[in-house]
Amino acid sequence: MADRPPAEGDRTAAKAGDNRPALSLHVPEPKFRPGDTVDFSHIEVPEAGAQPRPDETTDPKDMRDFAYGLIRVLGDDHKAHGPWDPKLDPETLRTMLGHMAMTRAFDERMFRGQRQGKTSFYMKCTGEEATSVSASMALAGDDMIFPSYRQQGILIQRGYPMIEMINQIYSNKGDKLKGRQLPIMYSSREHSFFSISGNLATQTPQAVGWAMASAIKGDSRIAATWVGEGSTAEGDFHSACLFATVYNAPVILNVVNNQWAISSFSGFAGAERATFAARGLGYGIASLRVDGNDPLACYAAEQWAATRARANAGPTVIEFFSYRAEGHSTSDDPSGYRSAQERDEWPLGDPVMRLKNHLIAIGEWDEERQQAMDLEAAEYVKKTTKEAEANGILGHGLHHPFRTMFEDVFEELPWHLQEQAEQAIRERETKFPGGLDL
Amino acid sequence: MIEAINEALDISMAKDPDVVVMGEDVGYFGGVFRCTAGLQEKYGKTRVFDTPISECGIIAVAVGMGAYGLRPVPEIQFADYIYPGLDQLISEAARLRYRSAGEYIAPMTVRSPFGGGIFGGQTHSQSPEAIFAHVAGLKTVIPATPYDAKGLLISAIEDNDPVIFFEPKRIYNGPFSGYYDKPVQPWKKFDASIVPEGHYKIPLGKARLATEGEELTIIAYGTMVHVVEAVCAEKGVEADIIDLRTIVPLDIETIEASVKKTGRCLIVHEATRTAGFGAELSALVTERCFYHLEAPVERVTGFDTPYPHSLEWAYFPGPVRIGEALDKILSE
Ligand SMILES: Cc1ncc(C[n+]2csc(CCOP(=O)(O)OP(=O)(O)O)c2C)c(N)n1
Numbered sequence: 001m002a003d004r005p006p007a008e009g010d011r012t013a014a015k016a017g018d019n020r021p022a023l024s025l026h027v028p029e030p031k032f033r034p035g036d037t038v039d040f041s042h043i044e045v046p047e048a049g050a051q052p053r054p055d056e057t058t059d060p061k062d063m064r065d066f067a068y069g070l071i072r073v074l075g076d077d078h079k080a081h082g083p084w085d086p087k088l089d090p091e092t093l094r095t096m097l098g099h100m101a102m103t104r105a106f107d108e109r110m111f112r113g114q115r116q117g118k119t120s121f122y123m124k125c126t127g128e129e130a131t132s133v134s135a136s137m138a139l140a141g142d143d144m145i146f147p148s149y150r151q152q153g154i155l156i157q158r159g160y161p162m163i164e165m166i167n168q169i170y171s172n173k174g175d176k177l178k179g180r181q182l183p184i185m186y187s188s189r190e191h192s193f194f195s196i197s198g199n200l201a202t203q204t205p206q207a208v209g210w211a212m213a214s215a216i217k218g219d220s221r222i223a224a225t226w227v228g229e230g231s232t233a234e235g236d237f238h239s240a241c242l243f244a245t246v247y248n249a250p251v252i253l254n255v256v257n258n259q260w261a262i263s264s265f266s267g268f269a270g271a272e273r274a275t276f277a278a279r280g281l282g283y284g285i286a287s288l289r290v291d292g293n294d295p296l297a298c299y300a301a302e303q304w305a306a307t308r309a310r311a312n313a314g315p316t317v318i319e320f321f322s323y324r325a326e327g328h329s330t331s332d333d334p335s336g337y338r339s340a341q342e343r344d345e346w347p348l349g350d351p352v353m354r355l356k357n358h359l360i361a362i363g364e365w366d367e368e369r370q371q372a373m374d375l376e377a378a379e380y381v382k383k384t385t386k387e388a389e390a391n392g393i394l395g396h397g398l399h400h401p402f403r404t405m406f407e408d409v410f411e412e413l414p415w416h417l418q419e420q421a422e423q424a425i426r427e428r429e430t431k432f433p434g435g436l437d438l
Numbered sequence: 439m440i441e442a443i444n445e446a447l448d449i450s451m452a453k454d455p456d457v458v459v460m461g462e463d464v465g466y467f468g469g470v471f472r473c474t475a476g477l478q479e480k481y482g483k484t485r486v487f488d489t490p491i492s493e494c495g496i497i498a499v500a501v502g503m504g505a506y507g508l509r510p511v512p513e514i515q516f517a518d519y520i521y522p523g524l525d526q527l528i529s530e531a532a533r534l535r536y537r538s539a540g541e542y543i544a545p546m547t548v549r550s551p552f553g554g555g556i557f558g559g560q561t562h563s564q565s566p567e568a569i570f571a572h573v574a575g576l577k578t579v580i581p582a583t584p585y586d587a588k589g590l591l592i593s594a595i596e597d598n599d600p601v602i603f604f605e606p607k608r609i610y611n612g613p614f615s616g617y618y619d620k621p622v623q624p625w626k627k628f629d630a631s632i633v634p635e636g637h638y639k640i641p642l643g644k645a646r647l648a649t650e651g652e653e654l655t656i657i658a659y660g661t662m663v664h665v666v667e668a669v670c671a672e673k674g675v676e677a678d679i680i681d682l683r684t685i686v687p688l689d690i691e692t693i694e695a696s697v698k699k700t701g702r703c704l705i706v707h708e709a710t711r712t713a714g715f716g717a718e719l720s721a722l723v724t725e726r727c728f729y730h731l732e733a734p735v736e737r738v739t740g741f742d743t744p745y746p747h748s749l750e751w752a753y754f755p756g757p758v759r760i761g762e763a764l765d766k767i768l769s770e
Contacts, residue, residue, distance in 0.1 A: 027483040033466070120557035120747070171748035179748030182559030198561025199519060200491060233490030235522060263467035264488045337467045394557070399748040409743050416712065420741045427758040 028267030032339040040347045048075035048294075049082025056308040060286045067277040067287040070321060073296035074354050078361035084300040086138075090364040096137060096295055097355045097365075098373060100129040103153040104352060105377035106162065109385055110169055114330045118393040119169050119183045125150045127325030127343075130295040130351035131256045132226070133157045135320075138302035139224060144214075146194045146207035146225035149184055150256065158191045162381065166388035171399060174391035178400045178407070192221075200231040204240035204253060211251035211309070212243070222309040224252040224302070229276050229319075230261020233269045241283040241317070250309035252302065253280070253317045256292065258324035263337040280317030292320030293348040295355045323348070402428050439610050439625060442584035442633045443473045443549070446591035447511065449637050451481050454509060457595060459486045461496060461513030461549075470515060471551055471610060497523035497548065501531050504544040509595055517552035517604060518561045524569075531600040532575030547594040547601045552580075553661050553708050554745055554754060555608035555618070563745040565660075565709035570602045571686050571718065577601045577642055579684045582609070582663040584631045586683055589640030597642060606660035616665035616756040643687035647696075651676030654702035654767060657693060657719055659685065662706045662755065669760045675768070677704075685715055693719070694726050701732040702767050708755060711739040733770035738763045 107124040114122040132153030167174035169183040187195035207225030255276045280287035290301040305316035323346040327334045359365030392398025406421040451457045465488040468475030478486040500510040514520045531544040554563035570578045581587035594601040612622035625631040659682040678696040697703045705716040716737040
């Protein structure tokens with residue numbers, strides 16, 4: 001039909017320049033850039049305790065407000081408020097605080113280690129400790145974790161030996177991953193902690209698959225996965241939501257919204273239009289939005305979702321609304337793209353301080369004990385670091401023998417890898433005659 | 439090389455208002471490797487912008503923009519992250535012209551840093567060029583000098599077909615001899631790196647003879663061109679070192695002429711060996727130059743394992759591996 005002249009008044013024949021309005025492209029822009037004065041008053045922070053707590057089996061259709069609200073427990077008075085108060089005993093609260101303090105001490109030391117050239121890379125979770133430590137405390141120790149790369153707090157909470165973490169970060173001969181992974185990309189089957197991938201969001205549908213398998217087998221364990229808000233843009237996250245809802249999988253999809261994905265603010269993952277919790281609603285998944293710097297609220301939300309999953313009532317999406325206090329990683333300098341003031345102005349405070357103040361407010365803690373705890377954590381990390389350093393640091397010879405590079409590609413070594421392994425060892429002998437362990 | 443890439447983008451954007459640059463962190467921040475620094479300030483947010491972390495989305499949207507008539511230049515932050523966008527690249531971008539008999543085209547240039555040598559571990563070190571070489575309808579470009587990076591990138595952007603432009607990140611800041619403990623010399627100290635101002639193009643599909651020699655032909659691209667040059671200089675080997683510049687389309691004429699002259703051929707790349715692009719090169723050389731060959735065609739490559747973190751320098755096809763292959767091929 002292309003040879004037929006367009007009829008008079010045919011709209012399809014219209015060309016730009018007609019009197020129709022010109023379109024324009026919207027490109028999101030964060031509110032503050034370096035040098036700007038920060039004002040976070042646009043962030044709605046509801047009163048602690050104001051949110052109702054629905055039954056764990058509630059139909060997602062009736063949960064819209066929870067995807068747009070913000071569940072909070074700890075108030076400005078440092079007391080716990082409302083129906084989401086998980087009513088933890090002081091001993092548990094102190095344990096929680098201890099894991100968070102340890103996570104922070106660990107981050108400090110490992111960050112310094114990278115700066116001293118002991119490894120190639122490190123990532124801190126400063127300001128986000130509650131989203132891992134508190135949330136993971138609400139799960140059973142054998143529930144399966146499919147983490148992203150900022151959940152070191154979960155390993156610390158689960159009692160994974162810290163020396164293993166440091167060996168992994170230093171890629172030394174003690175690293176049970178044989179120096180293959182980037183630093184911080186841990187794996188521990190024993191601690192139900194899935195091997196971390198550098199490819200964002202890939203773990204989310206895998207968690208759903210694990211949860212489906214658990215249901216297929218009539219197991220009682222559930223799965224929980226963590227993903228950054230930036231990474232929810234990946235197709236994998238949407239596959240995860242879809243499979244989770246279709247099969248009513250016993251899985252918790254935790255989204256840590258720390259506002260920044262390297263230099264890109266959350267608007268580039270769609271935050272201007274809907275909350276990350278609201279992503280779940282469209283799929284018919286129960287969805288909660290939580291103050292991610294409130295350790296009690298994080299615990300309560302995760303516990304709610306775990307109970308729901310265990311009751312076969314289905315998956316939950318949880319958005320932890322938080323803030324990335326430090327750079328993205330040791331390769332990043334956030335002063336190049338965001339106002340230095342943001343961290344101090346963040347309206348939800350610091351999770352460690354909030355929990356500490358809560359314990360003090362209920363008469364179960366004091367500044368002296370806090371100082372002693374911080375000191376003890378720093379000492380412990382220091383001592384463990386020394387022990388790990390005896391196994392070597394990155395690039396200093398004390399790594400795994402060359403042949404290990406060829407192991408685990410397949411269960412058995414095929415001829416071509418055998419040949420290549422021999423070649424690698426030959427090269428090593430040429431480079432270092434009479435040298436190290438081959 | 440970073441500056442050369444930035445200049446190529448700048449010149450292309452100034453010349454053609456249809457060129458748009460997009461990708462993770464490329465806007466305000468100018469990219470994690472700074473290749474797009476300053477462009478948003480100059481050309482505005484609707485021509486240089488950050489995208490969601492969705493490689494599938496980035497490439498798919500570029501196909502749509504190309505269908506409209508723009509020339510998108512998407513950046514994939516690391517080549518290792520191009521896989522979520524593969525379906526859009528392979529099934530859509532690469533075949534759009536063919537399946538629509540030329541009605542629609544996808545004139546996009548997907549830029550991505552690739553290759554190892556920076557302690558990037560498994561997910562920041564891969565060389566996936568062979569995957570793209572295997573796909574009909576994609577062109578794959580890999581520069582080895584700043585001069586080439588600029589001229590090739592401008593050609594790629596002006597090309598009407600989808601181009602994958604892999605930037606060897608090990609040589610972003612200077613050439614690399616293969617010895618990781620030797621400091622990198624900045625590019626400006628090297629003649630080949632002098633980058634003329636303004637617009638110039640290096641045609642896609644035309645190789646560069648990096649050095650000339652009679653003893654053998656060495657075919658390489660990207661970082662390996664420099665490693666090979668350093669090894670030959672060290673061992674006093676006089677080789678025709680061919681820097682391919684583009685692997686599709688391939689400059690078979692230069693290869694054929696050189697191998698017929700020298701009678702020996704060594705192929706060097708960082709990517710894993712099995713079904714790597716070296717296999718294709720080896721087959722071509724054998725098919726076309728068999729009766730001129732005085733020794734079997736040899737390949738030096740990365741190993742068939744994922745890229746390891748701590749044993750990176752045992753994995754990397756460095757001077758020892760190349761030297762051994764040279765000895766072997768020259769002794770036959
Ligand atoms: C598939 C893929 N694309 C790109 C990257 C590069 N990358 C690593 S981290 C990151 C930002 C992630 O941000 P977010 O999900 O918000 O998590 P956060 O780091 O803030 O915790 C990007 C783009 C990657 N690792 N994988």
